[in-house]
Amino acid sequence: MADISQFSYEVAHLIGATVLMAGFQLLYQRRLFAVLNTFAFQALALAAAAAWQAHVQHAPHLYITAAIALVFKAMIVPFALHWLVEKLGIHRSVETAMSIGWTMTSGVALVALSILLVLPVTANAAALTRESLALAMSVILLGLLMMITRHNAVTQVVGFMALENGLILAAVSAKGMPLVVEISIAFSVLVAMTLFGIFFFRIRERFETLDLNDLETYRGDRQ
């Protein structure tokens, strides 16, 4: 890794931090469309991160990763979700299980947790990749947090996609994820997206809402 200069690491970390900040933005937004726009921005930052790594590591296949992130995640998925939200007439404010302030605070706690976790575990890894790994881990945990603290199915899907963004971020900075895995993940995300879309329609048809809390009453053991 000696050929990779300090500067390229700094830029990579900065882009990684941008992805992380977008993760926090996702938690902060209260409007459904704003959430989708922020998700598109996060995917854009992810594409930039992948492209930068491709440039720095002289690994052309990472450009494909960047292109996949750009086309699928920054364009197709947000547009599809946008279309779904309009089609289903879901009301546009985000309902949260916790107040925004508490969610953000838990987010910071999760970032601290992932740093505490990554630093000792990767003690033998190349020194400077650890910061990238800590960033990626934080993005993953923030995605999970978003899935936990949102009622609406659409925002939960966005949380899932953000989690997947974190995985890709970890993969591109760790140098060495095979392209086959990369492409199959990208396609499975797209398939998941389609399935979610169908499920949205089904859930809505059945229960006339996308608020997953309302589904709890249909569970047998709770009644």
Next chain:
Amino acid sequence: MTAILGQIAQIFLVVALAPLITGWVRLVKSRLNGRIGASPFQPYRDFYRLLQKEAVVAHSASWVFRAAPYVTFAAVWLAACIIPTFTTNMVLAPAADLIALVALLGVARFWTALAGMDVGTSFGGLGASREMMIASLAEPAMLMVSFSLSLITGTTSPAQIIAFVLGGGVGIEVSLGLALAALIMVAIAENGRIPIDNPATHLELTMVHEAMVLEYSGRHLALMEGAGMVRLTLFMALISGIFAPWGMAQPGAGALGVALGLGAFLAKCFILATALGFFETVIAKMRVFRYADFLGGALLLGLLATIFIYVSEAV
């Protein structure tokens, strides 16, 4: 000797430049709204007009009301004197640091709030209470930013931080980016810009700063408005100085270096003021009850900046 000259130039520069910056922001906003807008020099004319006018004071006002404009303006002016704008070579630069800066701004805010409550009108009290709420959220965030900056650079003095950054002591750091974001959010709140407060409004439900200075007229109003403008300049100098210090004159720089520093400062203010005008045009004002989320976000960003310092140090 040059340090004294630099300081004197700085003292007058901030006051002379502040109305122009505010005027420029207003012009940018008018143009973006499709209006022609007043000349950027309009605030100077406004000051001239206000200084000609008689200062009307309410019957119920005490000496606090009369003293507040002077104290507020003096505190903000003093704070602006310790932030290097075009040169780091200043007499007062070692005298105070970022924490003193927070305190000086706190003094100014405290007196403005007192004046708002002194007359006993409901708007003044409402404005004061909102201002204090914003302050209680913005100050911890500002202090957190100061801490993370001082952890990176090893000092809380603005002049030394700038010298450190200029000397290449710090690269592109994640923490610096986070601190910048937090500082911009705090600056928006401290200056009462959209989305926290609308400087152009007199709508009862939304005004914060305007509600407190509603009773002022004449020279008192001129001082209160001047304090707001100097505060905006101060934050622009702080942000551009710490995060983009290029061009700033160092101790020992000749006349050319100083001229270059001055030009760089003017250019940075121009860019920041234009950006502020754009930002204020595209964004809507926030509900009062969302301030806590916004400024809590700034605090958390400052906290994250501090956390990431330890990551990069552990590496």
